[in-house]
Amino acid sequence: MANINLGPVENAQGYPPVATWSPPFCGDMxxxxxxxxxxxxxxxxxxxxxxxxxxxxxxxREGDEYFLVTPSEKVRIRVEDAPFHIIQYTQEENEAGVAIIRFVTRTNDVLVLGEDCQMRLFECRGELLPYVSVRYNMWASFHRNVYYQLIEEGVLKNDELVIQSAGIEHTLGVLVDR
Known part of the structure; x- marks a missing residue:
């Protein structure tokens, strides 16, 4: 496996500043x-x-390709769908009493829907499925159990199944005639 040295560089959230790095491409991993x-x-x-x-x-992410980057090297990897996978969610109220949904990814990213991230429908294997933005134009898909739990929380509105978080409606799915 590649030896990756990040050095001491990180931002306040604990994420390295990969957006500021421009290393040379070193090949595929x-x-x-x-x-x-x-x-x-x-x-x-x-x-x-x-x-x-x-x-x-x-x-x-660059276009449709994904890379692991360090200050000194960049290697391309393969991503079958979305690089992040939401495995858990909670519903709570923020300080203003507004309902929020907090997602946790398999890689321990914590995302607040409507504050840190947005939900969008993408076509996947012939279906429109919801994905949540993570960072740098990357997205997270849902573990099936989390998706079904969210569907139970959803409200049908104008042929769309929606949930509320941070005062914003987010579309989980669209009803279609089959």
């Missing part, structure tokens, strides 16, 4: 993020959670 959120290196799932979290912090 046999690393795939599966549609289920598994990180697979050379055919084996990476079991060390801290290593997966580290890699997720240095992930960068």
């Amino acid at each position: 046999d690393l795939t993020i599966t549609s289920r959120g598994d990180w697979v290196h050379e055919g084996s799932v990476i079991k060390r959670e801290k290593l997966v979290v580290l890699f997720s912090r240095i992930l960068w």
Whole structure:
């Protein structure tokens, strides 16, 4: 596996400033993020959670390609669907008494829908599915259980299933005649 040295550079949230780095492209790495959120290196799932979290912090997207970047190198990896996978959510009220939904990804990113991130429908395998923005034009898909729980929380409005967070309506799905 590639030896990645991040050095002491991080921002206040604990994420390295990958947007400020412009390293040279060093080639492809046999690393795939599966549609289920598994990180697979050379055919084996990476079991060390801290290593997966580290890699997720240095992930960068350019167009439809994904890279792991450091100040000195950039390697391309493969992503089957979305690089992040939401495995948990909570509903609570913020200081102003407004309902918010907080998502947690498999790589320990915490996202507040409507404050930190937005929800958008993308076509995936012939269906429109919701995804949540994470950072640097990257998106998170939903674990099936979380998606079904959110559907139960949704309200039907003008042929759309919506949820509220941070005072904003977010579309979970659109009803279609079949």
